Amino acid sequence: MIDQFDDQGRLRHLLTLDGLTRDQITAILDRAEAFLRPPGDLPAWSEALKGLSVANLFFEPSTRTRASFELAGKRLGADVLNLDISTSSRAKGESLIDTIYTLEAMQCDVFVVRDAQAGVPEFIAENVEDHVRVLNAGESHVNHPTQGLLDTMTIRHHKPDFGSLVITVLGDVRHSRVARSLAHALDALGVAELRLVAPDNLLPDENDFPGAMITSDADRGVTDADVVMALRIQKERMTESDIPDPQEYHRRFGLDGERLRLAKADAIVMHPGPMNRGVEIASKVADGPQSVIREQVTNGVAVRMAVLEAVAGLPTESPEDYAE
Amino acid sequence: MIDQFDDQGRLRHLLTLDGLTRDQITAILDRAEAFLRPPGDLPAWSEALKGLSVANLFFEPSTRTRASFELAGKRLGADVLNLDISTSSRAKGESLIDTIYTLEAMQCDVFVVRDAQAGVPEFIAENVEDHVRVLNAGESHVNHPTQGLLDTMTIRHHKPDFGSLVITVLGDVRHSRVARSLAHALDALGVAELRLVAPDNLLPDENDFPGAMITSDADRGVTDADVVMALRIQKERMTESDIPDPQEYHRRFGLDGERLRLAKADAIVMHPGPMNRGVEIASKVADGPQSVIREQVTNGVAVRMAVLEAVAGLPTESPEDYAE
Amino acid sequence: MIDQFDDQGRLRHLLTLDGLTRDQITAILDRAEAFLRPPGDLPAWSEALKGLSVANLFFEPSTRTRASFELAGKRLGADVLNLDISTSSRAKGESLIDTIYTLEAMQCDVFVVRDAQAGVPEFIAENVEDHVRVLNAGESHVNHPTQGLLDTMTIRHHKPDFGSLVITVLGDVRHSRVARSLAHALDALGVAELRLVAPDNLLPDENDFPGAMITSDADRGVTDADVVMALRIQKERMTESDIPDPQEYHRRFGLDGERLRLAKADAIVMHPGPMNRGVEIASKVADGPQSVIREQVTNGVAVRMAVLEAVAGLPTESPEDYAE
Numbered sequence: 001m002i003d004q005f006d007d008q009g010r011l012r013h014l015l016t017l018d019g020l021t022r023d024q025i026t027a028i029l030d031r032a033e034a035f036l037r038p039p040g041d042l043p044a045w046s047e048a049l050k051g052l053s054v055a056n057l058f059f060e061p062s063t064r065t066r067a068s069f070e071l072a073g074k075r076l077g078a079d080v081l082n083l084d085i086s087t088s089s090r091a092k093g094e095s096l097i098d099t100i101y102t103l104e105a106m107q108c109d110v111f112v113v114r115d116a117q118a119g120v121p122e123f124i125a126e127n128v129e130d131h132v133r134v135l136n137a138g139e140s141h142v143n144h145p146t147q148g149l150l151d152t153m154t155i156r157h158h159k160p161d162f163g164s165l166v167i168t169v170l171g172d173v174r175h176s177r178v179a180r181s182l183a184h185a186l187d188a189l190g191v192a193e194l195r196l197v198a199p200d201n202l203l204p205d206e207n208d209f210p211g212a213m214i215t216s217d218a219d220r221g222v223t224d225a226d227v228v229m230a231l232r233i234q235k236e237r238m239t240e241s242d243i244p245d246p247q248e249y250h251r252r253f254g255l256d257g258e259r260l261r262l263a264k265a266d267a268i269v270m271h272p273g274p275m276n277r278g279v280e281i282a283s284k285v286a287d288g289p290q291s292v293i294r295e296q297v298t299n300g301v302a303v304r305m306a307v308l309e310a311v312a313g314l315p316t317e318s319p320e321d322y323a324e
Numbered sequence: 325m326i327d328q329f330d331d332q333g334r335l336r337h338l339l340t341l342d343g344l345t346r347d348q349i350t351a352i353l354d355r356a357e358a359f360l361r362p363p364g365d366l367p368a369w370s371e372a373l374k375g376l377s378v379a380n381l382f383f384e385p386s387t388r389t390r391a392s393f394e395l396a397g398k399r400l401g402a403d404v405l406n407l408d409i410s411t412s413s414r415a416k417g418e419s420l421i422d423t424i425y426t427l428e429a430m431q432c433d434v435f436v437v438r439d440a441q442a443g444v445p446e447f448i449a450e451n452v453e454d455h456v457r458v459l460n461a462g463e464s465h466v467n468h469p470t471q472g473l474l475d476t477m478t479i480r481h482h483k484p485d486f487g488s489l490v491i492t493v494l495g496d497v498r499h500s501r502v503a504r505s506l507a508h509a510l511d512a513l514g515v516a517e518l519r520l521v522a523p524d525n526l527l528p529d530e531n532d533f534p535g536a537m538i539t540s541d542a543d544r545g546v547t548d549a550d551v552v553m554a555l556r557i558q559k560e561r562m563t564e565s566d567i568p569d570p571q572e573y574h575r576r577f578g579l580d581g582e583r584l585r586l587a588k589a590d591a592i593v594m595h596p597g598p599m600n601r602g603v604e605i606a607s608k609v610a611d612g613p614q615s616v617i618r619e620q621v622t623n624g625v626a627v628r629m630a631v632l633e634a635v636a637g638l639p640t641e642s643p644e645d646y647a648e
Numbered sequence: 649m650i651d652q653f654d655d656q657g658r659l660r661h662l663l664t665l666d667g668l669t670r671d672q673i674t675a676i677l678d679r680a681e682a683f684l685r686p687p688g689d690l691p692a693w694s695e696a697l698k699g700l701s702v703a704n705l706f707f708e709p710s711t712r713t714r715a716s717f718e719l720a721g722k723r724l725g726a727d728v729l730n731l732d733i734s735t736s737s738r739a740k741g742e743s744l745i746d747t748i749y750t751l752e753a754m755q756c757d758v759f760v761v762r763d764a765q766a767g768v769p770e771f772i773a774e775n776v777e778d779h780v781r782v783l784n785a786g787e788s789h790v791n792h793p794t795q796g797l798l799d800t801m802t803i804r805h806h807k808p809d810f811g812s813l814v815i816t817v818l819g820d821v822r823h824s825r826v827a828r829s830l831a832h833a834l835d836a837l838g839v840a841e842l843r844l845v846a847p848d849n850l851l852p853d854e855n856d857f858p859g860a861m862i863t864s865d866a867d868r869g870v871t872d873a874d875v876v877m878a879l880r881i882q883k884e885r886m887t888e889s890d891i892p893d894p895q896e897y898h899r900r901f902g903l904d905g906e907r908l909r910l911a912k913a914d915a916i917v918m919h920p921g922p923m924n925r926g927v928e929i930a931s932k933v934a935d936g937p938q939s940v941i942r943e944q945v946t947n948g949v950a951v952r953m954a955v956l957e958a959v960a961g962l963p964t965e966s967p968e969d970y971a972e
Contacts, residue, residue: 040455043431045375051693053719063417064426067405071377071430074403079722081715093711094922102712102921105945106719107691131688273426274418297429364779367755369699387741388750391729395701395754398727597750598742621753 002125011310013125013134016143017184025188029153032299032306035075044305047077049312055108056082057099058137059090059115064273065137065147068297069112072304081108100124104132110311114138133311135304141175146307147272148181150300151229152189154292157299158268159226162189168221168263170255171231171280172241173198173214174205178231178272183209197221199253201241218253225263229270230255230281246279256282260290268292326449335634337449337458340467341508349512353477356623356630359399368629371401373636378402379432381423382461383409383439388597389461389471392621393436396628405432424448428456434635438462457635459628465499470631471596472505474624475553476513478616481623482592483550486513492545492587494579495555495604496565497522497538498529502555502596507533521545523577525565542577549587553594554579554605570603580606584614592616650773659958661773661782664791665832673836677801680947680954683723692953695725697960703756704730705747706785707738707763712921713785713795716945717760720952729756748772752780758959762786781959783952789823794955795920796829798948799877800837802940805947806916807874810837816869816911818901819879819928820889821846821857826879826920831857845869847901849889866901873911877918878903878929894927904930908938916940 004013005024017025035044054073058066066082073080081103090096103111110133113121118140125134138144159165167186173179173196186194187210194212196204203214215221222228233249243249250256255269269281269291277283286293328337329348341349359368378397382390390406397404407427414420427435434457437445442464449458462468483489491510497503497520510518518536520528527538539545546552557573567573574580579593593605593615601607610617652661653672665673683692702721706714714730721728729751738744751759758781761769766788773782786792807813815834821827821844834842842860844852851862863869870876881897891897898904903917917929917939925931934941 037431039431039453040433042375042433043377051690051723053691053723063407063409063423067407067427068430070405071403071432075375075377079719081718083711083715085711095925098921098923098925099711101942102945103715105942106716106949107685107687107946108719109688109690129687273422275422277419277422294425294429297426298431301430361755363755363777364757366699366757367701387731387733387747391731391751392754394729395727395756399699399701597746599746601743601746618749618753621750622755625754 002122010313011307014145014307014311015121015125015134015136017145017148017181017188018143020184020188022188022190025149025152025185028149028303028306028310029156031310032149032153032302035302035305036298043071043075043301045075048309049073049076049078052078052110052312053106053108054078054080054110054112054308055103056080056112057103057114058084059086059113059120060138061086062114062138064297065114068300069135069137069304072301072308075301076305076308078110078308096120096124097127100127104128109133110135110308112137116140118142135307135311138177141177142180144177144181146300146303147178148185149303149307150296151178151182151270151272152185153299153303154270154296155227155268157295158292162186162191165191165226166193166195166224167191167227167229168195168197168225169229169231170197170218170221170253172202172233172237173231174202175237176231179204180208182229183212187211195221195225197253199241199243199249202237218259219262222255222259223262225267227268227270228255228260228263229272231272232274232276233280246276250279250282254280254282255285257284257288260285270296273297326446334637335631338469338631338635339445339449339458339460341469341472341505341512342467344508344512346512346514349473349476349509352473352627352630352634353480355634356473356477356626359626359629360622367395367399367625369399372633373397373400373402376402376434376636377430377432378404378434378436378632379427380404380406380436381409381427381438382407383414383437383444384462385410386438386462388621389438392624393459393461393628396625396632399625400629400632402434402632420444420448421451424451428452433457434459434632436461440464442466459631459635462501465501466504468501468505470624470627471502472509473627473631474620475502475506475594475596476509477623477627478594478620479551479592481619482616486510486515489515489550490517490519490548491515491551491553492519492521492549493553493555494521494542494545494577496526496557496561497555498526499561500555503528504532506553507536511535519545519549521577523565523567526561542583543586546579546583547586549591551592551594552579552584552587553596555596556598556600557604570600574603574606578604578606579609581608581612584609590614594620596620650770658961659955662793662955662959663769663773663782663784665793665796665829665836666791668832668836670836670838673797673800673833676797676951676954676958677804679958680797680801680950683950683953684946691719691723691949693723696957697721697724697726700726700758700960701754701756702726702728702758702760702956703751704728704760705751705762706732707734707761707768708786709734710762710786712945713762716948717783717785717952720949720956723949724953724956726758726956744768744772745775748775752776757781758783758956760785764788766790783955783959786825789825790828792825792829794948794951795826796833797951797955798944799826799830799918799920800833801947801951802918802944803875803916805943806940810834810839813839813874814841814843814872815839815875815877816843816845816873817877817879818845818866818869818903820850820881820885821852821879822850823885824879827852828856830877831860835859843869843873845901847889847891847897850885866907867910870903870907871910873915875916875918876903876908876911877920879920880922880924881928894924898927898930902928902930903933905932905936908933914938918944921945
């Protein structure tokens, strides 16, 4: 595994949250807080990364994550190059490594990479020159580190004492990079209990989530939880699982008002998006008072700004240096 | 209907020109004039909207209008996010409202929206937070307000006395958002006469254009007009109408030199683009001395800059503040 | 043929390298050198073209060249508008010339054009207003002038004495705009010998490459060469040629280590990309010590910055004016 930090402890790449320490995660989240602005104010904006070229290299389609990274880059003054390359055209065109060499030769010094294949972000990081940085923007079912950070930031905002928290993730955990990256972060932060709820056929391997409570009983998983995160269920997964249709999924695994009442009274509700309303989450819950789903999105831009700034190796400015 | 102006009379959204007053329209056009530059000079450019994120949200494909809004935003220093989302992928992905909530949570504070379905821009405006602005960039057959403004600006430049003008629109009026938005503006400006010419099956409902003269006799419609605007005819409409082919359409409804001679000698010729040369307009007329078609495009960027600046709620700078 | 230079000898359009003088080419290359930065430094960045709108008008798909021009424009502070329009949608939409008139009316004053049809960039240059500039980014099989410049810049860096050089181009020369533009530049610079190697059915017309040695004997073509450039072979060409499959092509025309040893010991290896590794070039050669393939890419951005700056008619700043 490539080292994500340099000799001085500065972030070089962000490929996974696996192995990051509490301090490393906390430093990124603390910095991200500096990029938050009240709704209606202009977003945080600076020229900190002026002149830097960031390549958004998406081999899987994405609207949300690409937009979030694009805004993060532009709001730091970087030049952002969007490259949406389907895996099929990658097959016909040049090899992945030659695409990387080409962009590197154009002095794109930060790569934001999404790929359906496990190992691609690390492969890139191993093959670029020393000064080039790689950020994983979603890798197969294994890693989505900026998502894990934004989720952790959102939880911390409402429930800062991780040592006392019960956090429940509900849905297709087996195929979820979101669940894996969250688990990595929560492990570092010393969460009291992580519970994973999924249909029998979509339960994860225990080795992927050491120490977690794994169950296919949604009510049991949600009971007394402080945080409940519903995951998107993909319709093609339903046929693989023992769930015949969306209504049945909703009844057995969906987060509706009744099931949410089993959690703590002040539990927060999360979802990484995009949501299937009425399937894995009821609309009333998604839009209800316990939902922090939109905060997650807002924190996503802030986390990505913090990570971009960190890997660019810039001296950390104080928040006051940023335009209000 | 949502109020497009706030308590102090400042523009919040631009969804329709229906109901705007002469003064409200005139104020936008006057401001747009400040963004015109002679050909060969650099375009007007400022950092007035620096830090603001504008989301170009096009659910219908568009090259011209998207480019016009993108340039308008960039020339005011905004960060412009292009999101081309086909209606089919909208069906598969998250709901429209969740896309809006997501972009809003990313602090995109201005939405530029094109949609094939009537009501979508207003629906969005009703659901965003108070500080978010929505600009309609083309809505089904019902509204295209910035097009109506750029057309009005172009007419005003050549024929400022609307109370004495006869304006003729020629083509598929029934399905034309361009015609509707123009009619709204002309109504506010007190045009002497609006004439609408279309094949029998493409004539509009009279209630959509109160006070207009509606006819399927192109020669009669054009006679003595001060302004003649030809609309794009879509080939799929031809089968619906009583027009068997492009040649026949051109003969009966096309704007050629002979028909144009029926209009006033100094009449101007307009077309919202993209043109089918030789169908609804003859090339000689499109490129002739009476054509102001390219001025329309130029004014389009200026109008969109004026509207973006207005909804951003910035103090209006004098034109001299802008880079020449 | 349209004049690419104005009365004062300043570049107006870059459509072809055919007819450029040694001094004209040298001036562009000299200027391009000023935009090079060591790997790991920020790329050269300025606001020289601030306010200028550059339209990237690609009627053929392209990732590399479009990205290179986009970065070049952004690193000079220009607003870059990307318009990827497939030739098929051009057929359905407005005519090419109306697309040009539209963008011109939006005050896009520089067009970067790629088209599969010969003559399109010149046609555009003939039809735009005097102050608008057209840069050819790849035209059918006939011209790719910025590629010719970047290749020449790369050769000059390693082998500045063109009068003594033997340069070999290997591949589908018949259909190669890269080979043609390189030949134009080398002709101006007075290269000692240009050799073109291709399968029998892909040999070019002698009139297209006056003075060149043309052969289908790869070993003979490479022997004692100072520079060997392998061209991408498109699989659909193979059926047209007498080459049955990629392995056979590699054996007979590919640049592998054994064949490269026939060239001078210090020969450099080039490829315009994207590469078919193992077909026209062996991976070991592409990544070997004699390869300057990534330098070509780096020089491509620098050349495009120099050309954009030149056509924008700006006073040439000294390199020190650019941010380091």
